[in-house]
Amino acid sequence: MDPLTIQHSRGRYSIRPVPMEEALHDLPASTFLITDENVARAWGHLFPKGTPSLALKAGEQSKTIAVYEGALEWLAQSGATRASTIVAVGGGVVGDAAGFLAATYMRGVAYVQVPTSLLAQVDSAIGGKVGLDLPSGKNLVGSFWPPSEVRLPVEALSTLPADEFRSGMAEVWKYGFILDEGLVQRLDEGPMHAHDSRLPGVIQECLELKKMVVEEDEFEKTGRRAALNFGHTIGHALEKAARYEGLKHGEAVSIGMVVEARLGERLSLTPEGTSSQLAAWLEREGLPVKSSLLAGEQEMLDAMAKDKKATECGLSFVLLTRIGDCKLVHGVAASEVVAAMRDA
């Protein structure tokens, strides 16, 4: 893998592939490390001695205001100053939560991302979106706060549970579906695993695609960055319906991509047969493509109405115009969404 640089409105940061030991070496002075209990168990032996560290409970439950407040207090009581750096060592939950702490503690401090899940390595650690969930919905509190650098240890994936790896693969497929037919062809060779020789190349491709999108539309103003939300309008509503338990982010996105492909077919935007093709690929990858939660139509619609893309003109969806391209569509009728969910 090659290093990459991301340009943003306030500067730039590098993404450097490194072994885990190097990722945790030579950290800035006055570092405060934030991780979760699983990552601490697997990699804590490499955490720098003497660096204050906080291990959050693993899982989405740590992206809450209550946990955030506790972590702010921990920073204050441990002596973190404006010159301190937060180092986020973990998956997307740790990255989002620690990034939001960095964005807001003392009006903002620097932070370094050390993503340890596949999902974080291909997606959440890059692009500067940080945030927390509210009881009303996912990621409803947040900021754009780019990291000062990303140290990317592919090696960390060796301890990632297989179901978490598959969850990250949903986002990998997503990049192919929305932006890159060639990536889909490479993934079509067969299910991917943590020691797959294709993996470094595939992560690199995802990073290059995310770089292109976030550099073009850093603050999600033009609709370009919204493309990354393919599968997420349904996916986030499913996660909420599941109370953030029992359904991983990538699993919800996998189901969401199939439903949203079906919605695109209903609206004559997505070629007929695309949703069943997506379902076949995702199922072969070991991902779910349907859920009984889709039957809770009103609950799903209420959750979607709170989606950040929703406007007074109705629901908005990223829909595929073919495999490898997509379009943001506003004002989608709720009846069409319900019909697409019923066909699951």
Ligand SMILES: NC(=O)c1ccc[n+]([C@@H]2O[C@H](COP(=O)([O-])OP(=O)(O)OC[C@H]3O[C@@H](n4cnc5c(N)ncnc54)[C@H](O)[C@@H]3O)[C@@H](O)[C@H]2O)c1
């Ligand atoms: N900011 C963004 O742009 C963005 C983009 C996509 C997703 N997200 C967010 O990311 C989150 C999901 O991320 P995730 O799937 O990484 O979830 P996660 O952080 O909960 O990690 C998944 C699980 O894997 C464990 N884990 C992580 N790395 C490990 C390792 N190397 N060894 C052993 N266990 C390990 C974690 O402890 C956790 O149990 C969601 O909250 C989602 O909203 C944010």
Ligand SMILES: [Zn+2]
């Ligand atoms: Zn996602």
